[in-house]
Amino acid sequence: MFTQRIYPRALLxxxxxxxxxxxxxxxxxxxxxxxxxxxxxxxxxxxILKTGDGRLFHGVGSAPVLGDMSLQTSTADSRARAELARxxxxxxxxxxxxxxxSSGSGDRQATEQAVSRQIENISRINLSGxxxxxxxxxxxxxxxxxxxxxxxxxxxxxxxxxxxxxxxFNRYVDSHGETIFDxxxxxxxx
Numbered sequence: 001m002f003t004q005r006i007y008p009r010a011l012l013x014x015x016x017x018x019x020x021x022x023x024x025x026x027x028x029x030x031x032x033x034x035x036x037x038x039x040x041x042x043x044x045x046x047x048i049l050k051t052g053d054g055r056l057f058h059g060v061g062s063a064p065v066l067g068d069m070s071l072q073t074s075t076a077d078s079r080a081r082a083e084l085a086r087x088x089x090x091x092x093x094x095x096x097x098x099x100x101x102s103s104g105s106g107d108r109q110a111t112e113q114a115v116s117r118q119i120e121n122i123s124r125i126n127l128s129g130x131x132x133x134x135x136x137x138x139x140x141x142x143x144x145x146x147x148x149x150x151x152x153x154x155x156x157x158x159x160x161x162x163x164x165x166x167x168x169f170n171r172y173v174d175s176h177g178e179t180i181f182d183x184x185x186x187x188x189x190x
Contacts, residue, residue, distance in 0.1 A: 039136050042145045046083040048091065050185045055152030055178060057091070059084030059130075062145045072144050077132050080148035084130050088150065095180055099172040129154050152181055 035043060046059050061079025066072040127150070134147035159173045 035138060038138065038145070039134065041134060041147050042136055046087055048087060048181065048185045050182060055181050055185070057084055057087055057150040057152070057155075059087060059148040060145060061148070062143050065142045073135065073146070076135065076144040076146035077148070080132060080146040081127060081130055084148040084150055085127055088127070088155070091181065091184065094184065095173060095177060096169070098176065098180060099169050102172070129158075152178060 041058065041060060044060075048055070048057050050056075059080045059082070061076050061081070061083055063072045063075035063079065066075060130148045130150045132146055133149045136145045137143070138145070156174060156177055159170055159177075
């Protein structure tokens with residue numbers, strides 16, 4: 001039972017690390033969209049980045065014409081939040097795997113299951129604090145794009161505030177979370 005649970009996760013992490021390693025050789029963020037006149041965030045897509053404003057998770061979503069502008073905007077916003085959830089979940093998986101590897105817990109399976117449940121709760125709580133910080137409509141095809149943002153500081157505050165959080169994991173996120181974020185952001189950087 002333990003190997004069934006950890007093996008797919010290990011493959012996922014390995015795949016992410018390979019993808020990040022491939023990204024680290026690029027000098028610029030490349031996009032397959034190449035939409036002229038679009039804001040950079042539309043062409044760059046979902047990512048994690050370290051800026052002067054802090055360590056940020058960005059999710060980009062879009063929606064085609066749906067016959068109702070409000071519904072189309074809401075759909076783009078929801079898809080941006082879903083992308084944000086995906087990138088936050090990937091980040092938290094890396095953090096939890098690093099934590100489990102460093103903790104050397106004797107009852108690793110129980111610890112892993114507890115941390116996994118807590119991460120799911122943290123992700124849901126954090127996403128409620130995500131903000132839509134930008135929207136853009138492509139005038140050629142009327143597709144609406146939305147940009148959702150979540151700050152790393154908010155993620156850390158949420159982890160600190162979860163009462164049933166594994167205390168070791170809480171301390172690990174507090175002391176190593178930004179370093180892991182920076183390594184992932186650097187791997188995706190220009």
